[in-house]
Amino acid sequence: MSSNATPTTTTAPPLNPTPTTAQPPLPPAQTFDILPPLHALLSRLEPSLNVYTPDTSAAIPPNNAPHTPVTSASALPSSAPQQLDYKDAAVAAQFLKSRIRKALADLAGLADMHRGVEEQEEEIKGLEDKIKRQREVLARLAALAEEDKS
Template sequence: MASTPSQSTPQPPSAFVLPEGLSADSIDTIPVLSAILSRLQSLSASPAANAASPPAASPAQIGSGTGPLTIKDIPTATDDLKHKLQRARAQVKELPDIDRSVAEQEEEIRELEERIRRQREVLEQLKDAGLKALGELGGAAKNPDAMET
């Protein structure tokens, strides 16, 4: 039973290649945000608490990711994070099939599931034919005169 593949459905590549530099690390923001927030000085309403707090970070410390931060330092401290997210957005837009709709993807899934079902049927038929052939060989081995050459 031979079936012809549907010519209206383009076959997806067997392996997608991610854009250069796109990895889980390139879009993971939790560690970066955690580091920035841990540097944020706690703000208190009492002037005595503010006097006891460490001095604000220098621009070099802010840029290098060290030293305490104040609220006004956050935009500068998060510049690297913003750029990282911008690069990740641009790379994600380059992924193959990113413009496909959910309906198109669901249709492809249905077609692939049907293809798998047909392949399983063929494998089952091959298994049955193999078992039948084995049974016939077993019978022929018992009666050598019945074996054709």
């Protein structure tokens, strides 16, 4: 700074501090992973959907042996779960329903889940305006620092 220069001061617009509240931890990803149990339940429920039948218009094998369809149950080890009757499906689905309810409850506990898209877009616009003002202040400070160097 030169000896004859007078210091200039600028006042930055007051920044509204964003309130920081302790956010609850995010639920583990496994909470929302319901497809494998759903697949297991459905595969036990309808065994005919798991049967592979080849296209009959294809060439017949040379030994003319009858084709036996391959089911997923025959490919599974003997410890595979038993087939499920339709009447027992509601009882078997209780586990899956409880997992879905727990996932929904975990989602409801997250911050800002009650807010709509419009409200979030307004907040984003406000934050973008705040960033723009902060960049302008930084640019003015950089210009002042450059003046002081010369």
